[in-house]
Amino acid sequence: MTYLLFLIDDKLVIDLRETEKDGLIKGYTGKPEYFESNETFYQNLIGSVNLTDEQLTKIELEYINGGLCHYCGESANKLRPSPFMGDISSMCKECWDATKKEYAASHDEHIGAFEDYPHWKGNTDETQ
Numbered sequence: 237m238t239y240l241l242f243l244i245d246d247k248l249v250i251d252l253r254e255t256e257k258d259g260l261i262k263g264y265t266g267k268p269e270y271f272e273s274n275e276t277f278y279q280n281l282i283g284s285v286n287l288t289d290e291q292l293t294k295i296e297l298e299y300i301n302g303g304l305c306h307y308c309g310e311s312a313n314k315l316r317p318s319p320f321m322g323d324i325s326s327m328c329k330e331c332w333d334a335t336k337k338e339y340a341a342s343h344d345e346h347i348g349a350f351e352d353y354p355h356w357k358g359n360t361d362e363t364q
Contacts, residue, residue, distance in 0.1 A: 237286065237287055237292070238284050238285070238286050239251055239252065239253065239284060239285055239286075239287055240281060240283075240284055241281070241282045241283050241284055241285050242263075242278070242280045242281055242282060243280045243282050244263070244271060244280060247265045248265065248282065249263040249264065249265050249269070249271065250263060250264040250265075250285055250287070251263055252264055252295070255273060256270060258270075259272075259273050260272060260273065261273050262299065264295050264298075265311075267298070267302065267311040267312060267313055268295070268298045268299040268302045268303060268311060268313065269311045297356075297357055297358045298313045298314070300357045301313070301314045301315065301356040301357055301358070302314050302315055303315055303326070305326065305327050305328040305331055306318075306325035306326050306327065307325065307327045307328070307331040307335075308327075308328065308330065308331050310328065312328035312329065314328070314329065314350075314353075314356060315327065315328060316329075316332060316350055316353045319332075319335070319339075319347040319348070329350045332347075332350040333350065335347070336350075
């Protein structure tokens with residue numbers, strides 16, 4: 237399928253043609269992101285891009301598994317729940333790795349590797 241490609245805030249954004257309940261547009265920049273639906277969005281058309289069904293499936297999984305990191309506020313392809321009991325926040329790999337080093341240095345305890353999280357959608361044998 238062909239999707240429109242825009243330049244928004246110096247990022248190339250693929251318009252995925254979906255609007256969320258808050259009026260935000262799903263846009264893919266290499267990470268799952270949402271953009272305000274305004275005239276500026278549609279004035280910066282760069283071209284178009286063809287995506288296969290397999291590519292779209294991978295992008296959709298990033299919206300399910302990813303989002304905004306509660307620690308750094310950046311978009312990420314995958315988020316994992318905080319390793320700390322009682323903390324319902326999610327964090328990206330960069331924040332996880334920084335927390336892992338800091339926690340090991342201060343408490344001499346270790347949290348697992350970010351990649352060892354089995355609960356991400358698409359992480360089963362049947363989807364690979």
